[in-house]
Amino acid sequence: MSSAEDLELLGAALERLRAGFADLPPADRPTDQAAIAQVLTEVADRLRDNYPYFHPLYAGQMLKPPHPVARLAYELALWINPNNHALDGGRASSAMEKEAVADLARMIGWDTHLGHLCGGGTMANLEALWVAGQLHPGATILASTQAHYTHRRITGLLSQPFEAIPCDRRGRMDVAALERRLAAGGVGTVVATIGTTATGAVDPLAAVLDLRSDYDFRVHADAAYGGYFLLADNLEPETRQAYDRLGDVASIAIDPHKHGLQPYGCGCVLFRDPSVGRLYRHDSPYTYYTSTELHLGEIGLECSRPGAAAVALWATQRLLPLVRNGEFAKGLSDGRAAALALHERLGQDDRFVTGGPPELDILVWAPRAGRVSDASNLSRRVFAQAAQRQLHLALASLPVHLFDVRDIERDRDTIICLRSVLMKPEHREWVERIWGILDEATRAAGVGASGGARPGH
Numbered sequence: 001m002s003s004a005e006d007l008e009l010l011g012a013a014l015e016r017l018r019a020g021f022a023d024l025p026p027a028d029r030p031t032d033q034a035a036i037a038q039v040l041t042e043v044a045d046r047l048r049d050n051y052p053y054f055h056p057l058y059a060g061q062m063l064k065p066p067h068p069v070a071r072l073a074y075e076l077a078l079w080i081n082p083n084n085h086a087l088d089g090g091r092a093s094s095a096m097e098k099e100a101v102a103d104l105a106r107m108i109g110w111d112t113h114l115g116h117l118c119g120g121g122t123m124a125n126l127e128a129l130w131v132a133g134q135l136h137p138g139a140t141i142l143a144s145t146q147a148h149y150t151h152r153r154i155t156g157l158l159s160q161p162f163e164a165i166p167c168d169r170r171g172r173m174d175v176a177a178l179e180r181r182l183a184a185g186g187v188g189t190v191v192a193t194i195g196t197t198a199t200g201a202v203d204p205l206a207a208v209l210d211l212r213s214d215y216d217f218r219v220h221a222d223a224a225y226g227g228y229f230l231l232a233d234n235l236e237p238e239t240r241q242a243y244d245r246l247g248d249v250a251s252i253a254i255d256p257h258k259h260g261l262q263p264y265g266c267g268c269v270l271f272r273d274p275s276v277g278r279l280y281r282h283d284s285p286y287t288y289y290t291s292t293e294l295h296l297g298e299i300g301l302e303c304s305r306p307g308a309a310a311v312a313l314w315a316t317q318r319l320l321p322l323v324r325n326g327e328f329a330k331g332l333s334d335g336r337a338a339a340l341a342l343h344e345r346l347g348q349d350d351r352f353v354t355g356g357p358p359e360l361d362i363l364v365w366a367p368r369a370g371r372v373s374d375a376s377n378l379s380r381r382v383f384a385q386a387a388q389r390q391l392h393l394a395l396a397s398l399p400v401h402l403f404d405v406r407d408i409e410r411d412r413d414t415i416i417c418l419r420s421v422l423m424k425p426e427h428r429e430w431v432e433r434i435w436g437i438l439d440e441a442t443r444a445a446g447v448g449a450s451g452g453a454r455p456g457h
């Protein structure tokens with residue numbers, strides 16, 4: 001849809017919204033349109049200094065454009081600018097938040113829940129671990145070495161002890177190591193990552209949950225990135241097994257602003273047991289007076305929050321319901337298919353070493369070289385050469401054991417590799433084009449020429 005068509009839709013919807021307030025005495029303040037136009041031109045010029053996140057050739061970090069309906073609904077809501085802290089500040093948008101969050105909970109398989117939107121994955125995980133810490137004060141919180149760094153920081157903030165559990169070769173929590181740590185005692189909560197930031201690895205959730213028959217601990221799922229893949233129809237069996245048990249965890253962080261087609265500022269935390277709401281209980285001298293109904297600020301740590309984010313999410317889920325085999329689900333499967341296709345290409349080419357097959361839509365690889373340090377340097381060169389050809393990848397520093405580097409001298413424990421997050425459905429059709437540019441960039445970086453050749457092959 002072109003932006004002119006978008007603006008026409010927005011104009012019509014805005015007229016309808018304004019009509020709802022037509023009985024108020026006029027109070028429009030004049031604005032200097034020419035001055036605004038000038039500033040907007042400057043803004044547009046400033047914003048040109050960006051990578052093209054909206055385009056399929058942007059295949060680097062976790063950045064996915066919001067759906068047009070999300071942008072339009074967000075903008076429409078800004079005319080009201082509701083605040084979902086309390087019903088005092090956002091009546092309709094609070095109701096829409098409760099409905100949209102209930103849809104997310106239903107996707108997990110929960111008919112009852114406690115949950116709300118928040119600033120993002122960091123905030124969602126903070127709330128979940130804050131609740132976990134109150135239920136198991138002073139007990140250790142565990143997450144894998146590939147879990148997002150936010151968990152160590154959050155537990156520091158909460159003054160809860162934290163320890164990292166090693167990962168297997170695919171970047172998933174090592175369950176045997178977890179069991180050894182549980183046996184040593186003092187653990188209150190285990191964070192299972194459902195889609196790690198670096199490689200999209202999914203911790204073996206079923207095995208983690210099964211350990212609760214021998215040890216007493218709470219499981220929180222950090223599904224900030226991967227949660228929505230529950231709906232995908234092309235997961236490998238082990239990954240599917242983890243998703244099939246997602247409903248058995250105590251709490252979940254899931255980010256609509258990652259895979260839910262939302263603008264930034266939209267995370268979500270969900271608790272299976274609604275009674276944890278008691279832990280949030282507080283009085284506010286300023287709010288909660290307009291209604292005896294639940295105000296979202298009564299069950300969240302943040303106060304002011306954008307009601308527009310809830311409206312955008314509600315609108316998106318209305319258009320694209322969270323169901324398996326629906327259009328939204330297909331978009332996720334397409335991204336994963338794209339990642340598998342590119343991984344296969346890379347795996348068949350002697351110039352590269354790859355990480356394990358992608359479990360979601362993230363893949364990592366590095367140019368083959370005599371030593372790990374040389375491979376790291378070549379990764380940087382390919383990254384730069386690809387960017388010159390308008391293909392934007394990402395770089396990551398990861399443990400060498402995640403790669404098949406049997407014939408490479410391990411002069412470092414970590415390797416700087418190339419990383420690509422193929423999270424746009426269009427990536428499926430763009431894989432060949434991406435591969436073509438990558439191939440050119442790899443040649444231009446001198447991979448396979450001097451020192452980059454596979455020894456003994």
Ligand SMILES: Cc1ncc(COP(=O)(O)O)c(C=O)c1O
Nearest residue numbers: 120121122148195197222224225
């Ligand atoms: C698994 C995971 N958890 C948490 C976060 C933090 O989320 P946010 O950046 O929305 O605060 C991220 C971000 O990439 C993530 O991938």
